[in-house]
Amino acid sequence: MAQLNDWPWRYWARLRPADTALTVGQEAVSWRQLRQRIDALAASFQRQGVTPGYGVVLCGKNDYPLLLAYLALLQCGARLLPLNPALPLRTREALLPALDIRFAVAPDGTPAEIGGLSVLDADAAGGGEPLDIGWQPQRLATLTLTSGSSGLPKAAAHSCAGHLASAEGVLQLMAFQPGDSWLLSLPLYHVSGQGIIWRWLAAGAQLVVRAGMPLAQALAGCSHASLVPTQLWRLLSQPQASLALKEVLLGGAMIPVSLTEQAEAKGIRCWCGYGLTEFASTVCAKRADAQPGVGLPLAGREIRLVDEEIWIRAASMALGYWRDGRLQPIGDAQGWFHSRDRGVMAQGELRIIGRLDNLFFSGGEGVQPEDVERVLAAHPQISQVFVVPVDDAEFGQRPAAVIEGDGALSLEALLLWAQDRLANFQRPVALWHLPEQLKSGGIKIARRQVQEWASRQW
Template identity: 40%
Template sequence: MALLRTVPVDGSPETVGGLVTALRDAIAGGPAVLPVGPGETGVAGDPGEGAAVVIATSGSTGTAKHVVLSAAALQASAHATAERIGGPARWLLALPAQHVAGVQVVVRSLLAGAPPVVQDLRTGFRTDAFAAATHALGTARRCTSLVPTQLGRLLDAGGAALDALHSYAAVLVGGAALPAQLHERAVADGVAVVTTYGMSETAGGCVYDGVPLAGVRVDLEDGGRIRLGGPTLADGYLGDPRLTAAAFADGWFRTGDLGRWRDGRLEVLGRADDMIITGGENVAPAAVERVLTAQDGVTAACVVGVPDAEWGQVVAAAVVLDGALDPAFAERLRGAVRAELGRAAVPRVLRAVPRIPLRGIGKPDRAATARLITAEDAPAPNSTASHPRTG
């Protein structure tokens, strides 16, 4: 039986250092590693020969899964990333080390010949600590991986934090969709942003800026369901052959996401089970979010379907704004969605919120957002409503 070694990490450089050592051993053929964060527990099981890491992930369903990644898959991903972003680098780890994105920062660092510099996350992500950790990288070529929330905070902080961000040859951004306005702002400010798409089952990001990494295959099934293949695929789910057989077949992993090709690049439309069906028409929340966040004054958005007696569901949006959500601004937002996506996609309800509820390392919590939007039956001062086919 192959061994599985549980390694607790709490965001401190000391515990991450222990994980770095364990991962180095695992890649060299030692026991597979299960990194666990605060409050998480280990599991028993045989990950199989060649396994290097087991990643615990609840995904969007909340059901615990444990993804088994081989040393070969991790190294294929790390080598393909280095090739895409211009070569090896010193890496800053500013993400939780128990998630696949954090593990891959460690693997890329080890293959480049030096462990990562670790930002202490025990008290959360702080922009001043990011600047200090960046300085500790020295004069080497620098790379890091962030989620959109972290990128936005660094841009807002300015000063030493923004100077540090400018010093990176590549800033990989993933974990959640990058709002269009934030992306444009970062690029305009000279940040070397690289958008990434992937998941634990693909050893992290495997499509960069809409283009698959070397060796990665992308296929769209009828209806737009994304399938991914290539050397970065996981071996399956620990102790769950039924779930493994349902998701992995013939060298492909069938994701829960919908996508389309646009100008030769993969555009991810969001999860299939997030699709809103209103009056018999399908609306992709991610598409509406992209339009909303591209408008001046909107810093973030989360779109969900809420029940409606006449239409089945109607489109509802929680938005984070620079100012107030007055009727004129609400109509401008609706007009932008109508012009880009059609009448069915126009949000029936728009509610201004101070922040979008998040889960994991930065993904929008759609269930919590729906509860937030429907918490009050009547429109409040920060909420506007319109008829779904006239609005």
């Protein structure tokens, strides 16, 4: 990997100015052009008052203007918070005051009400050179909100060095060369999207930005993509999808072996990753095989299992959670982050069992919802499933299943199919189809919302 001694886009613009840095829609943008666009925008942001260390919210669809603003704000030394435009106003209002934010940038004008912040003009004609604050990879650069299962999201603070350390580990596993192109297939407000950006910048390869296009179409000509399992299921179900796609990095949720087998049969090389916001994306990964694990820690990461809880330490670890103007440590005294994920080592690799917080008891038996989900997810009519507890007078709680997939599947049929695969206490007592209203928002469906919804149906 390149030994960067400048902002990566300036480094590549110097080394290979005419090479394609990215494709926007169908149009190629060279590193020289990219650098010029970023310089102009950074100069404009500086004129509008952006100063190193200032908090700036970045909000909008995952398009080229958003990417330019992300890179230009980094170059201004801002403390950059990419925000999901679908985040409810209430959450945003509860969250932002503790994060010390001065400005907002919303290149496509969404959303109108950014909570009383002054909105910077992202179209402002540049002109002039930006003030050079210098490439200091160790300083705090981004705040990324966690999708915590309870309470308000936390803002994990990363430096550029942390993002690059994350990229480096992945690039030691997966080949990503200058001729290759990675689709920006996940949002920048999530680490999985930022992970794509930093691998691109670290490798000096190509990025493809195609917002608002169906995935199968957006993938045209791309060699790489990062997908959550449901995206890949949907893609495989479209028979016409002619794919140049060579490599897919999967992550964010349990990755069924049946999914990677189907994809590999279509010539897509799959990589199974386990990543977290606190670690700027991927921690463990492997080339998909017949085992349901996520491989071993990538270079620069260490894991420990303590009472089946996964503890992690890595160069890509967040500097802390940003709150009330300072960093709160995220590790213990030895620097270990306690993930609340349950895992075991099996056949020489890490296997994720589920979230410790998801465990519930039914008639005295512990139900780890993900154990049941793994079984049910193998049903051919199910593409995604959540098992959540519903109250029960006799058992305390019992499992219920909320599925995405074939609308005709009944509980009776499912139970019959799963007969030998589930213990009695694991057997769902109800089956519902995931309602549309729970599908909006981030890249993941919030289990807590599914559970609340299921309780209301029960």
